[in-house]
Amino acid sequence: MTSDQWIEKSDKYIMKTYGRYPIVPVRGEGCRLWDADGREYLDFLGGVAVNNLGHCHPRVVKALQEQAAQLIHCSNYYQIPQQIELAELLCSHSFADKAFFCNSGAEANEAAIKLARKYSRDTHGPERYEIITAADSFHGRTMATVSATGQEKVQRFFDPLLHGFTHVPFNDAAALEAAVTSNTCAVMLEPIQGEGGVNIPSAGYFQEVRRICDQHGLLLIFDEVQVGMGRTGKMFAYEHFDVVPDIMTLAKALAGGAPIGCMLAKDRFAAAFVPGTHGSTFGGNPLVCAAAIATVRTILEEGILNRTEEIGEYLVGELETLGKKYPFVKDVRGIGLMIGMGLSIPGAEIVKKGHARGVLLNVTHDTVLRFVPPLVVTKQEINTMIGILDGIFAEVEV
Numbered sequence: 454m455t456s457d458q459w460i461e462k463s464d465k466y467i468m469k470t471y472g473r474y475p476i477v478p479v480r481g482e483g484c485r486l487w488d489a490d491g492r493e494y495l496d497f498l499g500g501v502a503v504n505n506l507g508h509c510h511p512r513v514v515k516a517l518q519e520q521a522a523q524l525i526h527c528s529n530y531y532q533i534p535q536q537i538e539l540a541e542l543l544c545s546h547s548f549a550d551k552a553f554f555c556n557s558g559a560e561a562n563e564a565a566i567k568l569a570r571k572y573s574r575d576t577h578g579p580e581r582y583e584i585i586t587a588a589d590s591f592h593g594r595t596m597a598t599v600s601a602t603g604q605e606k607v608q609r610f611f612d613p614l615l616h617g618f619t620h621v622p623f624n625d626a627a628a629l630e631a632a633v634t635s636n637t638c639a640v641m642l643e644p645i646q647g648e649g650g651v652n653i654p655s656a657g658y659f660q661e662v663r664r665i666c667d668q669h670g671l672l673l674i675f676d677e678v679q680v681g682m683g684r685t686g687k688m689f690a691y692e693h694f695d696v697v698p699d700i701m702t703l704a705k706a707l708a709g710g711a712p713i714g715c716m717l718a719k720d721r722f723a724a725a726f727v728p729g730t731h732g733s734t735f736g737g738n739p740l741v742c743a744a745a746i747a748t749v750r751t752i753l754e755e756g757i758l759n760r761t762e763e764i765g766e767y768l769v770g771e772l773e774t775l776g777k778k779y780p781f782v783k784d785v786r787g788i789g790l791m792i793g794m795g796l797s798i799p800g801a802e803i804v805k806k807g808h809a810r811g812v813l814l815n816v817t818h819d820t821v822l823r824f825v826p827p828l829v830v831t832k833q834e835i836n837t838m839i840g841i842l843d844g845i846f847a848e849v850e851v
């Protein structure tokens with residue numbers, strides 16, 4: 454079937470939850486995608502920071518194929534070797550002692566919210582349940598994570614929201630401290646805001662946040678769903694900020710494109726979950742964990758982190774050089790391959806023109822071009838994208 458035929462059928466059968474572009478990808482390799490009409494695209498969105506190893510990385514494909522032939526799913530009523538091995542890998546490369554597995558970023562954050570409430574109730578009593586999050590944050594689309602998210606456009610239409618969330622400006626420790634009450638149990642933040650426009654906090658912010666949490670006995674939850682798994686040039690983004698959270702959530706890139714979510718915590722907090730308090734049917738099943746083990750090992754064994762730091766600096770440099778030519782480019786900000794280019798104009802048309810010229814671009818928060826390509830992107834692929842972007846920028850009339 455052609456792309457047009459697929460789109461016609463989609464209109465008939467798929468709910469309109471997304472403003473989908475008229476592109477029908479059917480095959481991928483590395484940073485490249487091909488659509489149903491055989492057109493090739495350079496992918497600078499990477500499945501929204503999911504395809505960190507590129508599309509169909511051979512080690513992930515092999516792990517999935519072999520595990521699929523062995524055992525796809527059993528149940529969390531039983532012990533699952535792949536899940537145990539993945540938990541050991543993640544704990545031994547992070548601050549955490551224990552892992553809980555689910556199927557998405559929102560679910561990982563749900564687990565974190567439930568664990569923070571359970572721990573705080575056990576320790577301080579039932580009034581201690583409020584969680585402070587940031588304006589412009591994004592934590593997911595379930596009711597609890599929509600309530601946690603600091604964006605009106607995500608919350609609109611779904612009142613009443615879950616009670617007990619307070620939002621404060623990101624990167625403002627004084628505002629955070631002022632919002633703490635005797636009912637506050639936790640602070641939940643993205644180390645770098647993704648959907649909110651690639652917002653990087655200033656040096657010292659997270660030290661202050663940690664101090665406030667320690668002083669008031671609050672759990673610090675880092676939502677690393679988008680920035681974890683090597684995206685910033687370190688395995689986890691918190692490593693850049695010289696701060697250690699109590700709970701961390703992961704999802705997007707963790708299993709190389711297979712759906713997974715994970716909540717990691719220190720023993721002291723993890724102990725609040727006992728049999729019957731939380732669970733998931735699919736969470737951490739053999740198939741997805743095999744894919745995740747292959748993904749994590751590949752990141753660790755193939756020099757992906759150093760390469761991300763290096764190629765990220767190159768991309769930031771090229772974007773800065775390009776930006777100097779165009780007055781509507783306000784700034785370029787990024788760590789590793791988590792990069793935003795702030796514009797003084799809406800980015801939607803630029804993205805559409807990118808598609809027409811064979812490059813998948815992305816705009817978030819209306820005016821920020823977000824670059825989150827696979828971490829295996831080459832300088833040559835970056836040069837091709839920059840050339841195309843230059844051509845698009847040259848046509849912008851302001």
Ligand SMILES: *Cc1c(COP(=O)(O)O)cnc(C)c1O
Pocket residue numbers: 556557558559560562591592593594643647648676677678679704705
């Ligand atoms: C994508 C994202 C989520 C939601 O993940 P889903 O898998 O879509 O539920 C949560 N937090 C952050 C920071 C994200 O980028």
